[in-house]
Amino acid sequence: MTFRYALFVIVIISASGCSNIAVLNPKGSEAQSELNLLYLSLALMSIVLLVVFTLFTRFLMKYRELPGQENDFPTQVNGNKKLEITWVVIPIAILTILAVPTFATTYQLDNKTEIVREPLEINVTAQQYKWKFHYPEHDITLENEVKLPVDRPVVFTLHSKDVIHSFWLPQLGGKKDVLPNQVNKLTLTPLETGVYDGKCAELCGANHALMTFDTTVIEQEAFNQWTRVADIQED
Amino acid sequence: MMNVILDYLLSLPSDIIFADISFTIMLIATVYFLTKYAKWKWLWSWITSTDHKKIGIMYLFVSFLFFIRAGIEALLIRMQLAFPNNEFWVFQGERFNQLTSTHGTVMIFLVATPLLIGLMNVIVPLQIGARDVAFPFMNSLSLWLFISGGILINASFVAGGSPNAGWTTYAPLASKEFTPGPGNSYYPIGLQVAGLGTIMGGINFIVTIIKMRAPGMRFMRMPLSTWSMFITSILIVYAFSALAVALLLLTFERLFGTVILSASEGNPLIWQHLFWIFGHPEVYIIALPAFGIFSDVISVFSKRKLFGYPSMVFAIILIGFLGFMVWVHHMFTVGLNTNITIFFALTTMLIAVPTGIKIFNWLFTMRGGRIRFDTPMLYALGFIFTFVIGGVTGVMLGTVPADYQYHDSYFVVAHLHYVIIGATIFGVFSGVYYWWPKMFGKKLNETLGKWNFWTFGIGFHITFFPMHVMGLMGMPRRVFTYPEGDGLGFLNFISTCGAFMMGIGVLFFMINIYITTRYTKKRVLNDPWFSRGRTLEWTIPSPPPAYNFARLPEVKSREPLWDAYERGNKNINFIGEYEDIHLPNSTSLPFFMGIGFLIASFGFVFEIWPVALSGMLIVFLMMSIRSFQQKNGIHLPKEKVRVQDMRGED
Numbered sequence: 001m002t003f004r005y006a007l008f009v010i011v012i013i014s015a016s017g018c019s020n021i022a023v024l025n026p027k028g029s030e031a032q033s034e035l036n037l038l039y040l041s042l043a044l045m046s047i048v049l050l051v052v053f054t055l056f057t058r059f060l061m062k063y064r065e066l067p068g069q070e071n072d073f074p075t076q077v078n079g080n081k082k083l084e085i086t087w088v089v090i091p092i093a094i095l096t097i098l099a100v101p102t103f104a105t106t107y108q109l110d111n112k113t114e115i116v117r118e119p120l121e122i123n124v125t126a127q128q129y130k131w132k133f134h135y136p137e138h139d140i141t142l143e144n145e146v147k148l149p150v151d152r153p154v155v156f157t158l159h160s161k162d163v164i165h166s167f168w169l170p171q172l173g174g175k176k177d178v179l180p181n182q183v184n185k186l187t188l189t190p191l192e193t194g195v196y197d198g199k200c201a202e203l204c205g206a207n208h209a210l211m212t213f214d215t216t217v218i219e220q221e222a223f224n225q226w227t228r229v230a231d232i233q234e235d
Numbered sequence: 236m237m238n239v240i241l242d243y244l245l246s247l248p249s250d251i252i253f254a255d256i257s258f259t260i261m262l263i264a265t266v267y268f269l270t271k272y273a274k275w276k277w278l279w280s281w282i283t284s285t286d287h288k289k290i291g292i293m294y295l296f297v298s299f300l301f302f303i304r305a306g307i308e309a310l311l312i313r314m315q316l317a318f319p320n321n322e323f324w325v326f327q328g329e330r331f332n333q334l335t336s337t338h339g340t341v342m343i344f345l346v347a348t349p350l351l352i353g354l355m356n357v358i359v360p361l362q363i364g365a366r367d368v369a370f371p372f373m374n375s376l377s378l379w380l381f382i383s384g385g386i387l388i389n390a391s392f393v394a395g396g397s398p399n400a401g402w403t404t405y406a407p408l409a410s411k412e413f414t415p416g417p418g419n420s421y422y423p424i425g426l427q428v429a430g431l432g433t434i435m436g437g438i439n440f441i442v443t444i445i446k447m448r449a450p451g452m453r454f455m456r457m458p459l460s461t462w463s464m465f466i467t468s469i470l471i472v473y474a475f476s477a478l479a480v481a482l483l484l485l486t487f488e489r490l491f492g493t494v495i496l497s498a499s500e501g502n503p504l505i506w507q508h509l510f511w512i513f514g515h516p517e518v519y520i521i522a523l524p525a526f527g528i529f530s531d532v533i534s535v536f537s538k539r540k541l542f543g544y545p546s547m548v549f550a551i552i553l554i555g556f557l558g559f560m561v562w563v564h565h566m567f568t569v570g571l572n573t574n575i576t577i578f579f580a581l582t583t584m585l586i587a588v589p590t591g592i593k594i595f596n597w598l599f600t601m602r603g604g605r606i607r608f609d610t611p612m613l614y615a616l617g618f619i620f621t622f623v624i625g626g627v628t629g630v631m632l633g634t635v636p637a638d639y640q641y642h643d644s645y646f647v648v649a650h651l652h653y654v655i656i657g658a659t660i661f662g663v664f665s666g667v668y669y670w671w672p673k674m675f676g677k678k679l680n681e682t683l684g685k686w687n688f689w690t691f692g693i694g695f696h697i698t699f700f701p702m703h704v705m706g707l708m709g710m711p712r713r714v715f716t717y718p719e720g721d722g723l724g725f726l727n728f729i730s731t732c733g734a735f736m737m738g739i740g741v742l743f744f745m746i747n748i749y750i751t752t753r754y755t756k757k758r759v760l761n762d763p764w765f766s767r768g769r770t771l772e773w774t775i776p777s778p779p780p781a782y783n784f785a786r787l788p789e790v791k792s793r794e795p796l797w798d799a800y801e802r803g804n805k806n807i808n809f810i811g812e813y814e815d816i817h818l819p820n821s822t823s824l825p826f827f828m829g830i831g832f833l834i835a836s837f838g839f840v841f842e843i844w845p846v847a848l849s850g851m852l853i854v855f856l857m858m859s860i861r862s863f864q865q866k867n868g869i870h871l872p873k874e875k876v877r878v879q880d881m882r883g884e885d
């Protein structure tokens with residue numbers, strides 16, 4: 001049992017060093033704050049795991065029935081008030097430590113759309129099984145790919161033409177559902193240039209697995225250049 | 236004519252032909268063996284039985300068949316996902332969605348829930364010292380509605396196509412506009428029938444536990460299994476009612492073109508709310524009874540009183556109550572108001588507290604005991620190990636911003652299997668090994684039991700642990716393929732290997748049942764567990780007579796049997812004189828009502844109204860027969876009871 005537990009810790013630790021685990025390798029400020037909470041909760045929960053597994057192995061080794069004890073009647077106890085209060089109070093304390101930053105970050109992420117200044121606006125339309133990205137500012141439309149400037153907040157306005165989809169760019173931030181009856185907004189701020197995978201995370205029909213898009217984050221200069229060229233091409 | 240049929244058959248996809256053929260073979264084999272060994276009468280006596288023990292065993296048997304089926308689907312899912320860009324047999328796109336949808340739906344509604352209801356049927360009356368459940372006729376009806384709904388969902392894929400919108404069947408994908416075939420009509424109609432039976436079962440057990448406890452069996456003396464099954468029954472009545480409403484809306488949407496769940500005039504989120512108002516309590520409906528079973532098992536196999544009994548009861552009640560206040564944690568990414576999200580994040584975290592109480596009470600029950608490692612206990616220990624990991628990832632999922640990442644990814648698939656298999660499936664295995672001697676008079680083979688546990692348990696962790704990492708790598712759930720080169724292929728392959736190991740574990744279980752039934756000669760007495768049982772079910776013969784208790788048991792404490800052992804007695808005292816015992820009649824009406832519902836449901840699914848109507852007519856006919864029937868049960872004369880009881884004592 002201890003061995004399996006050790007394995008668990010090793011996997012998690014080595015995993016965090018792995019560059020191909022998208023969520024643990026964020027390239028956007030939203031993904032970063034989500035990851036911080038992941039680590040905080042994992043750390044707190046590791047304490048819980050450690051305590052439980054230690055008691056578990058200890059009790060199992062110490063209180064095994066030994067040969068010759070088969071007919072014993074071990075003493076019987078009903079409980080222990082002090083202990084029982086301990087394992088109410090300590091978990092509540094741990095959860096409080098977790099809850100405060102959780103709630104703060106939730107408010108911060110959910111209301112970002114209103115706070116960010118001069119964001120890049122992109123209207124996203126999802127439809128079985130493709131993504132359309134429209135830049136109202138430049139009147140450019142892309143399909144299944146999106147170009148973003150680095151270090152500038154982007155507000156995605158999400159709407160679906162048919163069923164429910166979910167917009168997910170793991171390295172830039174968590175997902176937001178794309179509904180046919182409601183417009184949702186999601187703010188992401190890429191912090192590094194590169195190409196990132198985007199996907200649909202809500203079952204939307206036969207080719208749900210193929211409903212992906214490429215996200216290219218480029219320097220602001222290059223982005224401005226691109227919008228000018230693309231705009232001319234579209235006309 | 237024959238040619239037309241043959242042409243049609245050959246035009247079917249190969250997997251359906253395969254399923255048809257294997258189904259036909261099984262049917263013929265069953266008929267052949269029943270005839271050869273002249274067992275038709277015997278079968279009919281089971282079908283028409285109103286004995287709670289037989290009904291419980293039938294529940295267990297049928298759910299186990301469904302478990303095999305959904306397990307095979309799980310293996311097919313894992314085969315398709317074993318390699319990147321894989322194309323296994325026909326299971327891509329649409330067909331893959333059918334696989335996951337029926338795997339999830341069958342596992343939750345037709346495996347986890349009814350397995351526990353089966354154990355509930357066998358155990359609750361025995362643990363409270365009752366002779367049957369409160370409404371034996373209704374009990375049989377529950378069983379046949381469950382089987383009827385189950386057949387419907389299971390038959391769907393050879394009869395028009397399976398549900399394919401996930402086990403959650405979100406609108407508007409599940410509406411006719413986007414999935415026109417009969418598949419997604421099977422889901423609401425089949426589950427409606429099965430769910431009706433489940434609600435009746437819930438009511439039945441609430442009344443049984445409130446009204447039929449033996450004298451002295453106060454509420455605070457009930458064994459934990461009974462306590463948890465009591466709370467579960469209450470949850471069933473509330474939660475399945477919400478489900479019934481949701482299913483009705485979806486049925487109307489599909490059959491009659493209402494627009495309540497549509498995106499244009501209605502609101503698809505209505506479905507999500509109703510579904511999860513049912514769906515989260517459902518998680519506790521299938522977890523709490525398992526908690527109860529583990530409490531009994533851990534106490535017996537550590538030879539210790541359950542640590543902190545009152546707080547265990549309190550924790551169950553609290554979990555049941557809070558269980559209704561967390562449903563929005565399945566909808567964090569929908570785009571609700573932040574205040575709502577925060578409220579539900581808080582309740583979600585709170586529910587970890589009573590769960591923690593239970594874990595520590597179990598641990599401290601073992602402290603100072605004499606722990607034995609028989610198979611029921613191994614499963615209980617495996618549960619503690621597994622469930623703690625699943626609980627911990629549950630708290631992580633409640634951390635809203637991080638959930639934006641985990642939601643609908645393989646992280647969730649890992650979490651849900653850690654809690655459902657860790658609690659429910661381990662719990663059922665533990666309970667079945669524990670009570671098998673009570674049900675059949677023989678102990679399951681211990682060696683095979685250990686092989687069963689270790690292969691299934693280790694296979695489980697190999698299958699599902701990597702899924703946490705797959706989720707963090709960005710693999711969404713319900714995808715039939717994934718690209719090469721993210722390291723995903725390796726983890727998926729490991730996971731597939733683990734799944735086959737679990738399959739081997741289940742095979743060991745089946746072999747165990749076969750070998751025990753066929754070759755074990757030794758019959759057990761009242762209490763097979765080294766004469767250290769604690770609760771009332773171990774005070775009567777194994778298997779118990781139809782009336783369970785010849786005379787009423789004397790209950791003066793929480794653990795009457797253990798107390799008797801400690802005082803040096805062989806059994807507890809039974810009070811009163813022998814009396815004539817009243818037993819319910821057996822009846823075939825529930826069986827025919829089940830058939831009526833089955834016919835009607837096919838009619839509704841394919842919108843052939845005469846068929847639907849005639850099915851319903853059968854149902855109403857049976858109901859009216861029942862109303863005018865003058866069957867008041869049979870009476871067993873006291874002399875006979877006395878003789879049987881005396882025989883049982885040596």
Ligand code: HEM
Pocket residue numbers: 306309310312313335336338339340342343346347400401402403648651652655656659660698711712713714734737738
């Ligand atoms: C043999 C062991 C099992 C294996 C290998 C297995 C495998 C899987 C896999 C790979 C998925 C994800 C499918 C996808 O998202 O594409 C899944 C989904 C699911 N499984 Fe299992 N499973 C097993 C047993 C169970 C059991 C015992 C239960 C419950 C009692 C269960 C309940 C579910 C549910 C509810 C889903 C979600 C279905 C959906 O997304 O609609 N599974 N399973």
Ligand SMILES: [Cu+2]
Pocket residue numbers: 165166200201202203204205208209211
């Ligand atoms: Cu999708």
Ligand SMILES: [Cu+2]
Pocket residue numbers: 514515518561562564565
């Ligand atoms: Cu939930």
